[in-house]
Amino acid sequence: SNFSFGTSPVLDSVVLTLGYSDYYGDTLSPMNYQVFRLTENMIADTSYYSNDQIAFSDQLFNGTVNISPKDSVELGTSTFAPHLRLRLDQAFGDAMLAADVSNYLDNAAFVNFFKGIHVKTAPASGVNSGNIASFNLLASISRLTFYYSNSTGTGLTANFEINSGSSRFNNYTH
Numbered sequence: 001s002n003f004s005f006g007t008s009p010v011l012d013s014v015v016l017t018l019g020y021s022d023y024y025g026d027t028l029s030p031m032n033y034q035v036f037r038l039t040e041n042m043i044a045d046t047s048y049y050s051n052d053q054i055a056f057s058d059q060l061f062n063g064t065v066n067i068s069p070k071d072s073v074e075l076g077t078s079t080f081a082p083h084l085r086l087r088l089d090q091a092f093g094d095a096m097l098a099a100d101v102s103n104y105l106d107n108a109a110f111v112n113f114f115k116g117i118h119v120k121t122a123p124a125s126g127v128n129s130g131n132i133a134s135f136n137l138l139a140s141i142s143r144l145t146f147y148y149s150n151s152t153g154t155g156l157t158a159n160f161e162i163n164s165g166s167s168r169f170n171n172y173t174h
Contacts, residue, residue: 003104005097005158006150013147014093016061016117019083019139020069025131027067032122035061035086038115048169056118060088067133083141084133093146107165116167117144137162 016035040055042048065084073080096114103113124130136142144160162168 002106003110003158004101005146005148006152006156009097009148009150011090011093011097011146011148013090014088014096015145015147016086016088016119017083017141017143017145018086018119018135018137019081019141020067021134021136021139023067023069023131023133026129027069027131029124029126029129029131030064030066031124031130031133033061033063033065033084033086034059034120034122035088036118036120037092038118041112041115042167042169044165044167046167048167050170050172052169053171054116054118058089058092060092060117061086067131069133081139081141083139084135088144096146097148120171137166137168138164 036056037058037060038054039057042054063086065086067084069082071082073083073085099113103109140161142162146158146160148156148158150156
């Protein structure tokens with residue numbers, strides 16, 4: 001695909017959006033969401049199980065979130081299907097913009113450079129509190145978006161979509 005952020009890119013923000021699929025539990029209970037960067041490759045043709053784990057390190061997000069799986073999201077003058085929006089770490093976004101262009105030559109180079117993300121929640125505290133949200137990663141809203149400017153303009157966006165070719169699995173800890 002030979003993608004580039006252009007000359008002298010400057011990050012405004014990087015946002016992970018995940019379209020809701022379903023939920024169970026009390027959506028009024030705030031949950032502590034955490035996002036990490038994977039440090040281990042996922043193998044495309046490998047079967048992963050719900051107790052498998054992939055190595056991760058750098059924390060990209062840590063915050064308390066109230067989910068709203070039935071409420072549409074308004075951004076500016078546009079309305080989008082219900083989804084979770086997490087603004088990720090600025091240093092992560094800056095590093096992605098500063099990365100060598102060879103990391104964006106094609107999908108194989110990109111996946112080798114950016115192995116993926118791990119999204120999890122901390123256990124809910126309190127009796128009968130908390131929820132489980134499931135996400136539709138193939139929804140058009142599910143993606144990683146970089147908002148930035150460069151030497152040719154401002155208000156630019158780059159969407160890194162999650163698609164059927166993206167490796168993914170659910171991990172459950174009871």
